[in-house]
Amino acid sequence: RKEVEQDPGPFNVPEGATVAFNCTYSNSASQSFFWYRQDCRKEPKLLMSVYSSGNEDGRFTAQLNRASQYISLLIRDSKLSDSATYLCVVILRFNKFYFGSGTKLNVKP
Amino acid sequence: DTEVTQTPKHLVMGMTNKKSLKCEQHMGHRAMYWYKQKAKKPPELMFVYSYEKLSINESVPSRFSPECPNSSLLNLHLHALQPEDSALYLCASSQPPTGVNEQFFGPGTRLTVL
Numbered sequence: 001r002k003e004v005e006q007d008p009g010p011f012n013v014p015e016g017a018t019v020a021f022n023c024t025y026s027n028s029a030s031q032s033f034f035w036y037r038q039d040c041r042k043e044p045k046l047l048m049s050v051y052s053s054g055n056e057d058g059r060f061t062a063q064l065n066r067a068s069q070y071i072s073l074l075i076r077d078s079k080l081s082d083s084a085t086y087l088c089v090v091i092l093r094f095n096k097f098y099f100g101s102g103t104k105l106n107v108k109p
Numbered sequence: 110d111t112e113v114t115q116t117p118k119h120l121v122m123g124m125t126n127k128k129s130l131k132c133e134q135h136m137g138h139r140a141m142y143w144y145k146q147k148a149k150k151p152p153e154l155m156f157v158y159s160y161e162k163l164s165i166n167e168s169v170p171s172r173f174s175p176e177c178p179n180s181s182l183l184n185l186h187l188h189a190l191q192p193e194d195s196a197l198y199l200c201a202s203s204q205p206p207t208g209v210n211e212q213f214f215g216p217g218t219r220l221t222v223l
Contacts, residue, residue: 031209032209032210034211041197042216042217043199043214043215043216043217044152044199044214045214046211046212046213049211087151091209097154099151099152099153100151101150102151
């Protein structure tokens with residue numbers, strides 16, 4: 001079983017739609033969680049950290065569910081510029097870093 | 110604009126060549142990382158330096174040799190690579206502790222081994 005699993009998509013949504021991605025992790029000792037976005041042939045860019053209480057940054061909301069061992073990313077009012085691959089990152093103790101395989105989002109006009 | 114810079118942007122090398130990738134960050138971070146990313150795959154961690162000391166080596170072949178000359182520079186020395194080593198090599202930095210804080214990535218070096 002993979003340490004971190006994501007639905008690869010693609011998610012094809014119209015502009016203005018709300019879309020949500022999940023990322024499940026297998027190790028309950030995981031301690032830090034992040035969402036990154038990566039555009040084609042570019043480096044990953046930090047989108048947001050994920051806190052236990054949930055956090056919001058504009059149109060983006062991240063949540064952590066430790067009981068069910070998943071993190072989520074909600075994007076409201078999707079823009080064309082949101083088209084990218086979204087990677088979740090889970091960090092275990094002792095500096096074990098795990099990237100999900102990424103979820104591809106296509107926002108259509 | 111990224112505050113982590115990498116040179117060169119592209120590199121083509123033969124299997125007998127020796128080359129180096131360079132990374133520099135200007136954010137005062139004391140942890141730096143090398144990742145390898147193949148097409149349509151997530152980044153794979155190779156090495157972690159914390160306070161200029163190697164803290165993680167993810168069983169990377171010895172043909173890859175990292176070096177951290179100071180707190181803002183990170184090098185990756187390449188020797189006798191194989192064609193399957195062709196990939197995007199990403200550098201990242203963060204504040205320690207390395208298992209807690211978010212990482213910031215450089216634009217990468219796209220390496221082709223002939």
